[in-house]
Amino acid sequence: MxxxxxxxxxxxxxxxxxxxxxxxxxxxxxxxxxxxxxxxxxxxxxxxxxxxxxSKAALVEAYLRRRDARLLDGLARYVEAAPGPPEERVAAVFDWLYEWFSEPDYRGCAFINSYGELGATTPEVAAAARAHKEAFQRYLAGLVEAADLPAALAAQLALLAEGAITTAAISGTPEPARQARAAARVLMDAARGAVGPPL
Missing domain, CATH: 1.10.10 (Arc Repressor Mutant, subunit A)
Structure with missing residues (x-):
């Protein structure tokens, strides 16, 4: 006992x-x-x-690994609850980003921030940041596949999300998530060979 x-x-x-x-x-x-x-x-x-x-590096790595698990779990739960066809789950990623960016303590991406501070000198931090970004892109790849869209779209969507994350932190507004969402719709429509209204 x-x-x-x-x-x-x-x-x-x-x-x-x-x-x-x-x-x-x-x-x-x-x-x-x-x-x-x-x-x-x-x-x-x-x-x-x-x-x-x-060591501090060990603590930073543990903090990042836990944050990775929590962020990706929260994202997945949010996206899975999105109604509609599979494309709506892709769009829901950007809706989740909007909510995250709207939080009063939003300071950007912890992985980018930590990498910027320590990535060049602390391999554990660089590895944790890379692992998170790779896991995020793999998650997007699963959504893209479920929507029957070209696999290459996952990397493009990841870049949209990463740009929105950084821009929202610098600008202090959640609007980059909406702009990235509209751009994601353009990419999805182009991949399907169709033009539709913005999400």
Missing amino acids: RQGSTTLELEATRERVLDAAEELYYGRGVQAVGMDAVRTASGVSLKRLYQLYP
């Missing part, structure tokens, strides 16, 4: 640390936040923090 409770306590401690890291890293930037700040925000001793994550 004690072993099980110890495992649960360890998992709860990990979650507290990752919650604190996510809030601090996403809100302030990775380089601006030291391990002391994560310790203080999480209420975990520095010794325990380093037992869980032996």
Whole structure:
């Protein structure tokens, strides 16, 4: 019984640390936040923090991996709930982006931000950022295939989404998601050889 409770306590401690890291890293930037700040925000001793994550790079990687899983899961749940034909699920990706961009604490893509700060010097961060972008494009590829559209469209849609993510962060408005959605409709219509009204 004690072993099980110890495992649960360890998992709860990990979650507290990752919650604190996510809030601090996403809100302030990775380089601006030291391990002391994560310790203080999480209420975990520095010794325990380093037992869980032996380096800042290990903590940043864990934060990014968890964020990846949560973002892609949230996106998939949102998209699967979209009514209509499969093309509407592609469009729903951009509706989800609009909602994300509208959140008051939106600061752009955590993966792009972290890569920009540490990607050149921290292979773990670069790998986590690449893995996330690849997983996102694979997800889009599945939607494209389900809509019976050309496979090459997935990379084009990913570029639209990435551009919208960055532009929304810089401009401070969610409108790039709507613009990217309209562009996605143009691409889908062109792929089908048809011209239709914007989504």
